[in-house]
Amino acid sequence: MTKLPVAILGATGAVGQRFIQLLENHPWFEIQEVVASERSASKTYAEAVNWVLDGSPPKQVAQLVVKALEDELSSPLVFSALPSDVAREVELRLASAGHIVCSNASAHRMAPDVPLVIPEVNAEHIELIDIQRKKRGWTSGALITNSNCTSMPVTMALAPLLIFEPTHLNVVSMQAISGAGYPGVPSYDILDNVIPFIKGEEEKLVTEPAKMLGKLVGDAVLPLPLIASAACNRVPVVDGHLVNIAVTLAKRPSLDEIKAVWQNYTGSSIVRQLPSAPKHPVI
Structure with missing residues (x-):
């Protein structure tokens, strides 16, 4: 090949x-x-x-x-x-x-005609490429984005729960210094400390999951009507973010029902054929 x-x-x-x-x-x-x-x-x-x-x-x-x-x-x-x-x-x-x-x-990411994609969540949003090309006069070119590193696990965890109709979301993140890129956060700021604000991160956690969990209707994505708030913190860990999520679900499922939809979630059958696709997106 x-x-x-x-x-x-x-x-x-x-x-x-x-x-x-x-x-x-x-x-x-x-x-x-x-x-x-x-x-x-x-x-x-x-x-x-x-x-x-x-x-x-x-x-x-x-x-x-x-x-x-x-x-x-x-x-x-x-x-x-x-x-x-x-x-x-x-x-x-x-x-x-x-x-x-x-x-x-x-x-x-938030341009209306640009797909913001987690393949296991919203593979159908890739259809925005046709709209994008028509709108911008492009032929073979296209622009596709992935999400903020903290929006991604939040969205992945919420996707299986859409059947229970999430209405409110509160997120508190503890984000590793690798997320700031290299050379990253000044050592005197981060050593033995937690920095309780990351510029631009909280807005992304409010807007990006709503777009990714939204529905493609006609030539646009209708965001999930989710009332959300976020607080983002930088912590002295090299790699790996921790996200605490509190979500209100309109349908009030049991804990066993929530565990079951997480365990059985697979996403699009097309995505499961990709070489790097995990067998179980939610672990």
Whole structure:
């Protein structure tokens, strides 16, 4: 099987490194282009990157020459790990040029015609691509986003509970320092401390789950009518967020009924065929 060539934007950052790590030996994709800021451009990836993950960069990727953000790309599929302020322009330019851009950035998540996707939750939202292309005059290009790292587990936990009609949501997060990227939070702020505010995070936890759990009706997603509040905290843990959720359900199921729908939830049959799809999305 010939693998599809892909490019990584923001390849030298912590999120870009995670993309590279996850795509190593992928059965469908092969990294052929790495893109970063001007200070890294024209160097090999091995020379440009300060690898902060376990292990080392894959040998094939380490030998690639880093491209600049303004360079043309040949890969039809692009994974973006850019900061949101940079992603705002670059991602639209690449999508309009015909690339399919899958973005981790928040810049375009809440645009009405941009799918905000957790495949096991709302695979049907990918149909927004047809509306997006028609609206923006794109042909082969597209822009798809994933959610904030804390919105994702909240949404995944709530999806099986939609049959019980959630009405109110209160979320308190304890988020690891890796979520701030590299070099992250100043050590004097985070050591032996909890920082009780993360700029922009609380708004995302209120709006993003509602969009992802909403229904695609016609040419738009109708958000789930959920009254939500959130408090986000940064804690001195390297990896792994903890989220405490209190949810009000209109149908008042028993605890056994809740456990059963979590245990039996599988999501779309199409998604279950993907090579990285978990057998049980909710554990």
